[in-house]
Amino acid sequence: MAQRILRENGCKCVFMPTPRDISADCGLSLRYPSDCAEDACRLIQQVTCRPDQCLFYSVYRDEGRRLYIRS
Numbered sequence: 001m002a003q004r005i006l007r008e009n010g011c012k013c014v015f016m017p018t019p020r021d022i023s024a025d026c027g028l029s030l031r032y033p034s035d036c037a038e039d040a041c042r043l044i045q046q047v048t049c050r051p052d053q054c055l056f057y058s059v060y061r062d063e064g065r066r067l068y069i070r071s
Contacts, residue, residue, distance in 0.1 A: 002047060002048070003015060004045060006032060011032050012032065012033060012036075013030050013032040013040070013057060015029070016028070016029050016030075019068065021053050022057060030045060032042070034058070039071075055070060057069060058071055
């Protein structure tokens with residue numbers, strides 16, 4: 001449902017496995033461009049029945065490594 005809501009609001013996004021650096025559990029994440037991050041967070045929190053279960057991370061590259069920073 002979140003993917004559909006984001007796409008309907010012009011945010012390109014895809015489902016992907018949650019990176020192991022964030023969680024060792026099998027989980028799904030939505031990946032979207034940084035230019036729609038603010039809108040994506042707002043929209044996802046509006047449609048999620050448990051907003052406390054939504055975690056948002058920014059992904060950066062540093063010397064070839066990915067850095068995950070919780071927003």
